[in-house]
Amino acid sequence: MLYFLIIFSKFVSFFIRIFRFGSGSTWPGHLVLFFDPKFVKKVIEKNPNLKIFVVTGTNGKTTTVALLKHLLEKNNISCFSNQEGANLLNGIASALVKNINIKGKIKKEVALFEVDEFNFPLVLKEFNPVGIIILNLFRDQLDRYGEVNNIFSRWLEALKNVSSNTVVFLNGDDPQLYYLGKKILCRVFYFGLRKELMPLKKIPHDVDFNYCPVCFKILSYKKIAYSHLGKFICKNCGFKQSDIFTLDRFVSNFLLKGVCNFYNLTAVFVFLEKIFGFSSKKIELMITDFLPVFGRQEKINYNKRDFYIFLSKNPTGFNQSIDAALSLIKNKKNIFWFILNNKIPDGHDVSWIWDVDFNRIFLANKKIFVSGDRVFDMAIRLKYENSPLKKKIIPIRDLKLTLKEILKATRENEKIFVFPNYSAMLEVRKLLVGRKFL
Amino acid sequence: MKLYLGWFYPDLMSTYGDRGNIIALCHWAKVFRIDIKVVSISINKPKEIILKMDILFMGGAQDKQQEIVNKDLKDNKGEYLKKAIEAEIPGLFVCGAYQFLGNYYKTADGTKIRGLSIFDFYTENPGNNFPRLIGDIGIKTKINSSEIVVGFENHGGRTYLADKNLAFGEVIFGFGNNGIDKTEGIFYKNTIGTYLHGPLLPKNPKITYFLLEKAIEKKYKRKIRVKKIDDEWEKKARELVIKEKIKTYKFKL
Numbered sequence: 001m002l003y004f005l006i007i008f009s010k011f012v013s014f015f016i017r018i019f020r021f022g023s024g025s026t027w028p029g030h031l032v033l034f035f036d037p038k039f040v041k042k043v044i045e046k047n048p049n050l051k052i053f054v055v056t057g058t059n060g061k062t063t064t065v066a067l068l069k070h071l072l073e074k075n076n077i078s079c080f081s082n083q084e085g086a087n088l089l090n091g092i093a094s095a096l097v098k099n100i101n102i103k104g105k106i107k108k109e110v111a112l113f114e115v116d117e118f119n120f121p122l123v124l125k126e127f128n129p130v131g132i133i134i135l136n137l138f139r140d141q142l143d144r145y146g147e148v149n150n151i152f153s154r155w156l157e158a159l160k161n162v163s164s165n166t167v168v169f170l171n172g173d174d175p176q177l178y179y180l181g182k183k184i185l186c187r188v189f190y191f192g193l194r195k196e197l198m199p200l201k202k203i204p205h206d207v208d209f210n211y212c213p214v215c216f217k218i219l220s221y222k223k224i225a226y227s228h229l230g231k232f233i234c235k236n237c238g239f240k241q242s243d244i245f246t247l248d249r250f251v252s253n254f255l256l257k258g259v260c261n262f263y264n265l266t267a268v269f270v271f272l273e274k275i276f277g278f279s280s281k282k283i284e285l286m287i288t289d290f291l292p293v294f295g296r297q298e299k300i301n302y303n304k305r306d307f308y309i310f311l312s313k314n315p316t317g318f319n320q321s322i323d324a325a326l327s328l329i330k331n332k333k334n335i336f337w338f339i340l341n342n343k344i345p346d347g348h349d350v351s352w353i354w355d356v357d358f359n360r361i362f363l364a365n366k367k368i369f370v371s372g373d374r375v376f377d378m379a380i381r382l383k384y385e386n387s388p389l390k391k392k393i394i395p396i397r398d399l400k401l402t403l404k405e406i407l408k409a410t411r412e413n414e415k416i417f418v419f420p421n422y423s424a425m426l427e428v429r430k431l432l433v434g435r436k437f438l
Numbered sequence: 439m440k441l442y443l444g445w446f447y448p449d450l451m452s453t454y455g456d457r458g459n460i461i462a463l464c465h466w467a468k469v470f471r472i473d474i475k476v477v478s479i480s481i482n483k484p485k486e487i488i489l490k491m492d493i494l495f496m497g498g499a500q501d502k503q504q505e506i507v508n509k510d511l512k513d514n515k516g517e518y519l520k521k522a523i524e525a526e527i528p529g530l531f532v533c534g535a536y537q538f539l540g541n542y543y544k545t546a547d548g549t550k551i552r553g554l555s556i557f558d559f560y561t562e563n564p565g566n567n568f569p570r571l572i573g574d575i576g577i578k579t580k581i582n583s584s585e586i587v588v589g590f591e592n593h594g595g596r597t598y599l600a601d602k603n604l605a606f607g608e609v610i611f612g613f614g615n616n617g618i619d620k621t622e623g624i625f626y627k628n629t630i631g632t633y634l635h636g637p638l639l640p641k642n643p644k645i646t647y648f649l650l651e652k653a654i655e656k657k658y659k660r661k662i663r664v665k666k667i668d669d670e671w672e673k674k675a676r677e678l679v680i681k682e683k684i685k686t687y688k689f690k691l
Binding site for chain 2: 354355
């Protein structure tokens with residue numbers, strides 16, 4: 001049965017790609033799981049030497065997996081991953097279909113799976129990974145995923161059942177994830193940033209875990225990187241972090257901007273050192289030619305203008321995108337373009353845009369275009385932030401029309417900074433490069 | 439004219455974009471040339487400060503944060519909050535904050551948490567086997583019956599009012615208090631309790647205006663002079679949601 005399924009699914013993914021029905025990253029998986037819900041488990045049991053690693057968290061999964069793949073391949077370690085957007089079980093099944101031979105064997109050494117934070121516990125039921133990286137936990141799509149405390153309890157339950165041989169890498173600057181590490185039996189390493197790299201002294205607005213996970217009193221912070229990530233201490237019960245692995249130097253040849261990407265980078269360094277024995281010097285030399293993954297600070301040239309795409313799908317991620325964009329900006333000749341959709345992958349509720357800080361953007365551009373399904377929600381959000389500059393804000397629901405207006409409003413070589421949420425990012429990429437994915 | 443806007447627990451009760459309500463109040467205050475100052479009423483703040491406020495606001499949160507806040511309200515600030523509401527200080531209490539004002543809240547696992555009993559209603563979460571009430575919602579309110587107030591709701595608890603006449607609005611589409619009796623929220627003296635976030639005030643300037651107007655009336659015994667106001671985008675934002683709903687549910691306006 002399994003062999004039949006493998007051959008069948010390989011046919012399906014071949015046809016999907018030939019006839020361009022999609023990138024083949026979810027449908028083959030859907031099909032095999034429909035015929036055999038235990039497909040992933042069975043394939044992995046047949047390949048006991050395959051080293052599987054899982055990356056989860058709210059923000060940074062795709063970039064982290066891409067970075068790991070880049071570095072492992074540069075060191076001649078063969079690996080494969082599930083494609084972007086396909087971070088549910090069917091995406092993992094599709095990735096297996098692609099890399100399996102008809103005997104059910106996988107020739108590659110390492111599998112890197114990016115897993116959606118909601119589905120992470122379900123995926124852990126299928127196999128025991130060698131290592132798990134948990135990047136962060138922020139509010140995201142509350143009407144779809146539920147509240148962060150819920151996600152956290154599900155993670156805790158799932159990790160309690162994972163083999164104690166699994167090595168877990170946790171963001172130790174996140175009080176809730178640090179606490180998670182203390183509650184599970186696996187081997188745990190914490191990664192974090194040095195105090196000097198943390199830009200904030202006061203706790204910002206977009207936080208989820210600013211209270212002590214032990215005694216529930218509000219935490220104090222010495223320094224803050226962003227959101228609730230920082231050097232924390234509970235003055236009531238003494239809960240604080242120790243044994244955090246940090247990078248001892250600032251890595252200057254890393255292309256991606258924003259503090260959030262320092263965390264992704266640190267996670268990758270600590271992981272590769274502990275699991276594969278890479279030295280940090282070696283890694284540093286090899287990241288020079290790493291390019292952003294699509295939609296994540298990706299630069300697209302269209303009609304001789306540079307469009308920078310900053311996927312922004314939840315408050316913390318959005319604030320980080322704005323920070324990153326501002327660090328690239330040198331004058332006011334830019335255009336900002338916000339696209340807010342509320343389709344299924346985005347969550348239907350757009351209330352979260354009020355937790356993003358927009359006051360910083362008004363001096364960095366000449367015009368602000370707004371589009372998407374919830375164009376006026378975003379337009380009001382911006383208007384209320386700076387009503388004297390309302391005339392700068394141009395709401396047009398349709399993306400194509402907006403793009404036309406943007407071309408009219410810009411000259412060659414000018415920069416357009418685009419901030420779309422998930423489905424909007426796919427739509428804008430389709431307009432600019434002709435296809436949604438890579 | 440100067441108003442103090444008291445924001446209860448901004449660091450804990452602010453899960454569903456609740457800050458938008460504060461930003462909206464500040465925006466329209468500026469339009470009406472009212473000087474407005476936001477005062478955080480957090481756990482470490484003295485309770486006496488509550489009665490010095492001209493408008494009150496509290497947002498929603500997750501169970502854990504609500505537990506922390508509930509303790510502070512019961513042991514400390516609740517009595518003053520009750521006095522403020524009775525003294526007709528205008529206020530908006532959304533989702534979790536609204537639930538606090540009633541007699542009790544029964545959680546999904548059956549635990550009964552005592553409320554402040556400022557109003558006669560109770561809330562029960564029927565358990566994890568029942569779906570949360572999630573989606574766009576439109577209501578007709580007593581504040582302005584000519585226009586549909588639009589928001590988004592996301593709550594597990596079902597609220598039942600002892601006196602349905604005290605509801606803030608009548609459900610046109612969506613669930614409201616409990617998904618059954620078509621009532622939404624509570625409206626008493628100048629206090630609004632509601633499940634509508636989205637957030638409520640940015641998309642519905644008439645409600646924002648009501649809170650500011652009542653505050654000015656109470657403090658300065660005068661009316662706000664309103665010239666032509668610019669609320670074109672707010673109107674369009676509401677219309678987009680209503681049009682989608684007409685397509686899906688085919689309700690009549």
